[in-house]
Amino acid sequence: MAIWEQEDDRAITPSTKVADLLAEYPELEDVLIGMAPPFRKLKNPVLRRSVAKVASLRQAAAVARLPVGEVINKLRAAVGQEAMMAEEPGQDSAYFTTQPDWFVPRRVVTSIDEREDATADEMPLKRVIHEATRLREGEVLELVTTFLPAPGIDIMKAKGFRVWPMEEEPGLIHTYFSKSPDR
Secondary structure (H helix, E strand, O other): OOOOOOOOOOOOOOOOEHHHHHHHOOOHHHHHHHHOHHHHHHHOHHHHHHHHHHOEHHHHHHHHOOOHHHHHHHHHHHOOOOOOOOOOOOHHHHOOOOOOOOOOHHHEEEEEEOOOOOOOOOOOHHHHHHHHHOOOOOOEEEEEEOOOOHHHHHHHHHOOEEEEEEEEEOOEEEEEEEEOOOO
């Protein structure tokens, strides 16, 4: 992974939040949306206020299944900034790992399917957090999405939950959450 020093607060980097990017460079909305279908959700004001505030460009690239360098360099070029990252493989591979020992399918007690959710205009993370806090030791919560919920995965890990996303088929991600034993 490329690491660099940047003094300019306006510089577009992998850690830049999507909301900050669009506040500073509103003209990049169409560039982002043109990169990948999941970014079309930025047109939804509710999702834009919620997801965009927590999602970094690194996470957005993982959601879109694009190399982070490609996303950053394209955005930087659109506003006249010099390219800064070499092309790298998609960052989503960091999220997909082998099945962990704690995951047992019969332990799934709740499933949230964003494809069927009547509140699809809201970020499923709120519901995931609510349901996950109700889990008992060993129980598992399932989230089914049409995209890799990278920001939500990182938030839940930071809250001390065990998380395992699995791509059942292209465009269908099952993400499982469980309380860590020390929680």
